[in-house]
Amino acid sequence: MTTAAPAATPSRLALYLQLIRWDRPAGWLLLLWPTLAALWIAADGWPGWHLLAVFTLGTVLMRSAGCCVNDVADRDFDRHVKRTAGRPVTTGAVSVRQALGLGAALALAAFALVLTTNPPAILLSFAALAVAIAYPFAKRVLAMPQAVLGVAFSFGIPMAFAAALGGVEWHLRSVPLSAWALLVANLFWVLAYDTEYAMVDRDDDLRIGVRSSAIALGRWDVAGIMACYAAYLALWTALGLRLGLGRWFLAGMAVAAAQAAWHYTLIRHRRREACFAAFRANHWLGFAVFAGTVVDLALR
Numbered sequence: 262m263t264t265a266a267p268a269a270t271p272s273r274l275a276l277y278l279q280l281i282r283w284d285r286p287a288g289w290l291l292l293l294w295p296t297l298a299a300l301w302i303a304a305d306g307w308p309g310w311h312l313l314a315v316f317t318l319g320t321v322l323m324r325s326a327g328c329c330v331n332d333v334a335d336r337d338f339d340r341h342v343k344r345t346a347g348r349p350v351t352t353g354a355v356s357v358r359q360a361l362g363l364g365a366a367l368a369l370a371a372f373a374l375v376l377t378t379n380p381p382a383i384l385l386s387f388a389a390l391a392v393a394i395a396y397p398f399a400k401r402v403l404a405m406p407q408a409v410l411g412v413a414f415s416f417g418i419p420m421a422f423a424a425a426l427g428g429v430e431w432h433l434r435s436v437p438l439s440a441w442a443l444l445v446a447n448l449f450w451v452l453a454y455d456t457e458y459a460m461v462d463r464d465d466d467l468r469i470g471v472r473s474s475a476i477a478l479g480r481w482d483v484a485g486i487m488a489c490y491a492a493y494l495a496l497w498t499a500l501g502l503r504l505g506l507g508r509w510f511l512a513g514m515a516v517a518a519a520q521a522a523w524h525y526t527l528i529r530h531r532r533r534e535a536c537f538a539a540f541r542a543n544h545w546l547g548f549a550v551f552a553g554t555v556v557d558l559a560l561r
Contacts, residue, residue, distance in 0.1 A: 265408060274285040276349045277363055281325035287541045288386035289324040291454065294418030294547030295447045296320055298554045299440065302504055310327045312424055315374045320417060322371035327365030327393050327413070328440040333357050334397035375420075381427035381435050382420050389416035405478040407459065411451035415444040439504060445498035453489035453521075454543040456482060457528055460536040483529055497550065506557050513553015519547040 264371045271279070282288055296316050300308045332339065332350040336357070339345035349355035368390065375386045399406035422440035423433070452474060458483060459466070459475035466473050478485040498514045520542070527539040 271354070274279075276355050278348045280360060280363065281367070283325075283326050287544045288322045288328075289368060290544035291451075292324055292414050292417060293320045293475070294544065295315065295404050295450070296441075296553040298420055298539035298547075298551040299418040299443055300425060301551075301554050301558055302443075302501075302506075303422040303440070308425060311377070312421075314426070315378060316417060316421060319374045320369045322367045322374075323389075323393065323442055326364040326371065327396075329360045329367070330394055331397045333360050333364075338469055340469055341469045342462055344462060378424040379427045380429060380431040381423035381433050384431060384433065385420045385423055385436075388505035389413070389420065391418060398554065400472050402472075404472055405452075405474040406472060407455040407474040408448070408454050410446070410455055411448035414451045416448060418444045423499075439500060442500055443497065444498060446493055449489045449496065450543075450547070451494065453486045454540050456486050456489070456494070457536050457540040459509040460528065460531060461540070481527070483531070486528060487521070487525055490524070494518050494521065499540035501554070507561060508555065509557035509560060510553045513549045513551075515554070516549040516553070517546045520549065 274339040276421050279285070293316075297313075300316055301310060304312070306525050312384065332348050332429065336350045337515075339348055350357065350360050354544065370392075372386060375383055381452075393416075394408065395408065396409045396413050419440040423436050426437070427435040440541070456474040457491070459473035463473065463475045465471075467477060474485070475482050494514060494517060500509070508540040524539045524542070527535040
């Protein structure tokens with residue numbers, strides 16, 4: 262009679278990669294596309310390799326740091342949710358101290374990148390960090406904590422404008438109102454896709470007392486998501502046209518709108534797997550907006 266060999270214990274590196282969701286790039290792509298679209302708009306075209314590297318690497322690093330903070334804050338909740346019960350901090354495979362240490366190191370690396378830009382961008386990075394840290398705790402007190410996540414996931418937009426347009430003085434007057442308007446527009450997109458995400462865990466969240474937009478909207482969840490998509494597409498389109506973008510930008514927005522319509526077919530029956538698929542596919546919607554922006558600025 263043979264006995265099964267014990268399962269191999271994951272290496273420390275494998276656990277850290279699992280902690281920062283290295284195998285799930287959709288998370289950082291959702292942050293990256295609106296940030297890069299804003300960077301191209303602010304630079305009126307190609308922003309240069311330096312700023313492209315700063316915002317691409319910085320986005321990956323800060324999303325990874327956010328995962329560390331989120332998993333520490335939610336460790337007592339995650340063990341009661343099937344989808345998250347196996348996360349390293351929840352199982353104890355990675356300690357709270359180790360997770361926070363890794364998150365701090367990643368955030369410092371991102372800050373080192375920001376230090377190569379200019380004072381307005383550096384100043385905004387402190388606000389971005391504060392909002393990112395606040396989000397995991399917002400779901401304990403706010404009916405729709407996704408609004409806080411929306412601000413956190415959109416803060417790369419004014420930072421991109423600051424880096425491309427800012428000077429050497431420590432003030433934010435170099436960030437135009439259009440950058441903040443784009444942040445507000447992007448907030449609606451985050452509300453849409455993160456409500457899709459919240460629909461996956463709604464039953465578990467109700468049982469353990471975690472708040473979410475899916476719970477707050479109730480039977481109006483699908484309608485609320487589609488309204489948020491519509492608001493995002495309308496606002497971003499209007500702002501893009503006001504900023505001088507043209508037909509190729511509109512083509513990208515049309516592709517994004519078609520994807521939003523497809524998402525309705527996925528979420529209308531509220532099945533967990535379909536809602537999760539809709540959430541994971543959202544980065545393609547963001548890519549369509551980014552691609553339309555890049556092509557329009559390159560060809561005009």
